[in-house]
Amino acid sequence: MSSDPLSRTFAALADPTRRAMLTRLSGGAATVGELAEPFDMTFAAVSKHLRVLESAGLVTRGREAQYRPAQLDARPLVEASRWIEDYARFWEDSVDALDQYLNALQQLSPPPTTDGTDTKEDR
Secondary structure, three states, X not given: OOOOHHHHHHHHHOOHHHHHHHHHHOOOOEOHHHHHXXXXXXXXXXXXXXXXXXXXXXXXXXXXXXXXXXXXXXXXXXXXXXXXXXXXXXXXXXXXXXXXXXXXXXXXXXXXXXXXXXXXXXX
């Protein structure tokens, strides 16, 4: 996996199981068993997903006796959100520019007739 933190975040988020785990963890810490409940997978598979999330910095694991509850650390999502926001602004600006262009075109064109007949300009 890439050493770039943003790449690790997006790679971790690319899997729907890991996204579901993060959603579950947003409600509070959970053990591997609790995270495995909604999935048809082994504890080993859940642990593997947790390691990817840990590597991306999205999950931390604690120590409670023999349990190692996982909890969400959403800080890497801030950087991902900023990156996405830059593109959201780009698309908003592009749509605004297109809207202005279409409005300018409408100002240049005569309005359509409502009775279905052609105007002189249409011929």
